[in-house]
Amino acid sequence: MSRIKALGEPYPAEVRATFDKIMGVGVPPLVLFSTIASSDRAWRKFTGGSLLDGSLLTLRQRELVIDRVCARTGCEYEWGVHVMAFAQAAGLSKEEVAGTLEHPLRPEHWKEEEAILLTAIDALHDRATLSDEEFLSLGKHFDDDQVLEILMLAGFYRTVSYIANGLALPLEQNAARFSEYQKGMTAKNLR
Template structure:
């Protein structure tokens, strides 16, 4: 697929985003694609900081939520990007692979998180059972952060899927050298 909105090169980077090129925005194809709309990317930065770096879910649980969201969206980019990030944050290949399968195969805390993600996709809300389980696992703020994470990565997934954004070369290389081995 030839995208009408491919990731912008450094040469094509919008002047109004010059201050963001050396940071997170210039580092990933998803944000280089989003740079086609400079005002959106600039507004995105504060939410990204919270969802990615300040979440009360913690890095490990956050990756579980992101992987299940990427799988639900059918976003190859998000799924593959977060295989690598999930490994860096303590997830085994077996654990990652389970997140792309039936909920019955997902174990322990991951099942609580994945069920909540599935609730949001399938029912458009958290069930009472998921709310109770989430508050017990990650607290009230964690429950809200889970919802925000699903929404954040859903928006990214829609952008990625709509415009065929290619996987970042470093991630593609890492996965070629070290494929998922469930």
Template structure:
């Protein structure tokens, strides 16, 4: 269930940043969104997240950009993480080739919806099953490996878990939406 609070429980850092926070945020290579500015309150946390987290998967992933965004968007929608959903939809939906019907399905539809091909469906079925059971059946694993490969399937599991953690964070922190973004299901 999406949160309606407009006030963050922990205020993100604002420029000018101290030397440690500034160095951690510089690892991103782009202006930091609120979530990263909250993490930068503890620069060692921000550095470790920037060094592992989504940056590994966005730069070296065995998943395609589209597959990665299906995993992230569906996971954040299932977790009711408006902030993270909005950031990803605004930044990547067009690049990943996601249309309005697909975004609506990611928000509150099912993998069996008619807007998905067999590859997308296998990815979404894996995400939904991981969310519901914290595991993948042999059939779901086999379907996923058939449309991707074992490396991509492993990354899907890790990204899904990572974005559960991110979803927990943005919800518990009550981060308001970034300017110009829209919550789950409001496209």
């Protein structure tokens, strides 16, 4: 049970239209969405961004950012939703998905560009900044618009993690679970 009551049906027409656009017509909204939609202002602010449009980062890059942010913040709710919904389409193997949970990161298990991307996410999580070296490394693989997108995406999903964790949202029924991917890992290897 969430700490804030989710918006129930019947949904206002504008909210239903947004749910249908995000989820598909007639598909029930995620608990995250119906909970945030319980506040008109919060819902408008939350849906105001458009970071999932696929115009600057590949699906794989985007999902690596989101999965790593959610893993590092311990947000099983959103991590599980994204693994369930996008990992296969993003070409992420089960081992790579498990790798998003590992800490410290093992860069040798990733392509150079992905290791740099994931290292940047770790730096943002740990220090809320990038060193000059980390920024220059990102710049070798991503242009300025993409770097801004990465920073905004990481920040947005940290916010999503705060919401999901802070409200103790129940895990979605079919979403992936940390435990499915943590076999053989110790607590030391996580977060």
